Amino acid sequence: MSRFHIYSLPIELLNTLTPRNLVSEPRQRTPSPPPLASTSTTTGSRACNVCNGVAFTDVEEQRAHFRSDWHRYNVKTRINGGQSVSELEFSKLVDALEDSISGSASEDSESDESDDAVDALVSKTTRKTRSHSPTHGPSHAPQTALAWFHSPPATQLGIYKAVFNSGVHPSDYLSELKSLQSGGRTWAMFMVAGGHFAGAVVRVSRGPEDDDEEEPQKKKKHKKIKPETEVLMHKTFHRYTTRRKQGGSQSVNDNAKGNAKSAGAQLRRYGEQALRDDIRNLIQDWAEEINGCERIWIRASASNRKIFMDYDGCVIEKSDGRLRTFPFPTRRPTQSELSRCLTELTRAKLSHLTEDALRAQDEAYLASLPKPKAIPTPAAPLPEKPKPVKLSKEEEVLREKWARLLEMITKGRLEPLKSFWDREGESLGGVNIPIPDWTGEKRATLLQVAAHAGHEDVTSWLLETLRADPTIDVPLAKGGEPEDNDNDSGEASDSPKPPKGNRRTAYDLARTRAVRDVFRRCAGAHQDWWDWFGAARVPSALSKEQEEERDEKKKVRRKGLKDRVKDREAKVKPTEPEPQPEPVRKVAEPTAGPRKLGGTSGASQGIVGLTPEMRAKVERERRARAAEARLNALGKQ
Incomplete structure (x- = not known):
């Protein structure tokens, strides 16, 4: 922490300070250009040197010119380093300005309105000039809250800019700092957040009158050094306004979600009102001291800031030039936090860096710093995006029908599908019509969609009833590869997987054995319908006898597996005699009195008291039942 107090800096240090600025140093104001000589008029007592030497016939005309907006605009432009404009150019600027300015006026009220309009015009033209100037690019160095001063050879002091008066140019910070060393000053500091409030009136600089308050009878004793800062008045209090563990005040929650009707909400609303009244009453009591303060520091949210101003009879006006916010993060409003903030504001930041450093x-x-962006060259105009085609009513109805049809096939809704097809099948073009591209479907026919979705009843209905064509090829992707190469089911296919780039049909899209059997069954029953074993890529037909034979073989195979398991477990015998267990002493349970609930474990109770041979037999039966349960589970798959 620096030992230097900003209101009592040593004179020898203060005289060696120079402002230290980096890239953010503002541009030096250029001197006003000399008045341009006019070829048509001559300068004199009845001529205006600011407005390019325009001459007047009499004094009244000259006075009217000095009151005109044209003259005032030229005066302010020349002060800012710009050039004067002619009356015609000024008229063009006025026409381009959105807010029209009034003409010459003689009354004070009209003159004030005209001054505001002229200021707006000057500000607008100044911004345009700076935006086109190469020295004022779009990117500026970031500003800091501290103003730094350098003292040779290696001392730097940093002071918060908020301490200085408003509107002070950065080049005048040093003279402003020197003026702060004289006279007594007081500050008012207020903080409010989360229902907590802390306020104080503090003295930050002692005047000459404060040094003469020592009593004459205490001359023999050592003079007591007064502190540089002193708290004159302070007050803290707290109200219940914050919703616990949820954050935010009750008023913010009411504005977002409506007024809550709980008892806690009522208490928080009362707490907010009481907090507002307490703060305003305190400010009213301190009105005389606040009016004499040099700075008023307020830390409050946007909603809480209305507590201090914008109400009838407020002591602090919203436009008060003494208002400041704390230029650094603060914690919960307490008396100790106010003291910390006071120390932070009144103590100069100190560093020691050499010139080379x-x-x-x-x-x-x-x-x-980021490099300035290069001015982009005008690129070729991008091609306009094609406008969405406006569909007719008939096209919208057709697209809705296709969407419903594909949804029913994909989800396997057979009964609604039959009813829908009886009504709309002919209007859609039949079962083998290609699916339109605008549907986004990757498959070409309804049969391919049903086979890929894995619904055997829908697939059977399309093949048997509607006689859908199974020989139509599946569309290829853009790279020439077939779509849907994945096989979600874990079963092996009856037909070999086609090589990449080969043609595929609806049968190749079937992911389950049940759907493939539908194709084989239909091929065996209706061999003359399609080229099943060639163009449709069905490997073989499947009759009812073949299905029964396959099921019988499966049952025989399962029965043989069960028999082998039983034989294997029957041959299993204990290789070593199990050691005789110690006899278990039965504890006679009391017939009366409290008994333990639950009893003993069922497994241990079942083998208690059995011989080793009986125990081995029970264990073999348990294993056999477990093996049989596993076989039954395999048979159901």
């Missing part, structure tokens, strides 16, 4: 720091800082 400062130069290296500046170069590193300049290198870290």
Whole structure:
């Protein structure tokens, strides 16, 4: 922490300070250009040198010119380093300005309105000039809250800019700092957040009258050094306004979700009203001290800031130039936090860097700044996006029918599908019509969609009843590869997987054995319908006898597996005699009195008291039942 107090800096240090600015140093104001000589008029007592030497016939005309907006605009433009404009050019600027300005006026009220309009016009033209100037690019160096001063050879002081008066130019910070060293000053500091409030009126600088308050009878004793800052008045209090573990005040929650009707909400609303009244009453009691303060520091949210101003009889006006916000993060409003903030504001930041270190720091800082963006060259106009085609009513109805049809097939809704097809099948073009591209479907026919979805009843209905064509090829992807190469089911296919780039049909899209059997069954029953074993790529037909034979073989295979398991377990015998267990002493349970609920474990109770041979037999039966349960589970798959 620096030992230097900003209101009592040593004179020898203050005289050696110079402002230290980096890239953010503002441009030096250029001197006003000399008045341009007019070829048509001559300068004199009845001529205006600011407005390019325009001459007047009499004094009244000259006075009217000095009151005109044209003259005032030229005066302010010349002060800002610009050039005067002619009356015609000024008229064009007025026409381009959105807010029209009034003409010459003689009354005070009209003059004030005209001054505001002229200021707006000057500000607008100044922004345009700076935006086109190469020295004022779109990117500026980031501003900091501290103003730094350098004292040779290696001392730097940082002071918060908020301490200085409003509107002070950065080049005048040093003179402003020197003026702060004289006179007594007081500040008012207020904080409010989460129902907590802390306020104080503090003295930050002692005047000459404060040094003469020592009583004459205490001359023999050592003079007591007064502190540089002193708390004159302070007050803290708290109200219940915050919703616990949820954050935010009750008023913010009411504005977002409506008024809550709970008892806690009522208490929080009462707490907010009481907090507002307490703060305003306190400010009213301190009105005389606040009016004499040099700065008023307020830390409050946007909603809480209305507590201090914008009400009838408020002591602090919204436009008060003494208002400041704390230029650094603060914690919960308490008396100790106010003291910390006071120390932070009144103590100068101190560093010790040599000239070489400062130069290296500046170069590193300049290198870290983002480079200005290059002015983009006008690129070729992009081709206009095709406008969406407006569909007719008939086309919208057709697309809705296709969407419903594909949804029923994909989800396997057979009964609604039959009813829908009886009504709309002919209007859609039949079962083998290609699916339109605008549907986004990758398959070409309804049969391919049903086979890929894995619904055997829908697939059978399309093949048997509607006689869908199974020989139509599946569309290929853009790279020439077949669509839907994945096989979600874990079963092996009856037909070999086609090589990449080969043609595929609806049968190849079937993911389950049940759907493939539908194709084989239909091929065996209606061999003359299609080229099943060639163009449709069905490997073989499947009759009812073949299905029964396959099921019988499966049952025989399962029965043989069960028999082998039983024989294997029957041959299993204990290789070593199990050691005789110690006899278990039965504890006679009391017939009366409290008994233990639940009893003993069922497994241990079942083998208690059995011989080793009986125990081995029970264990073999348990294993046999477990093996049989596993076989039954395999048979159901």
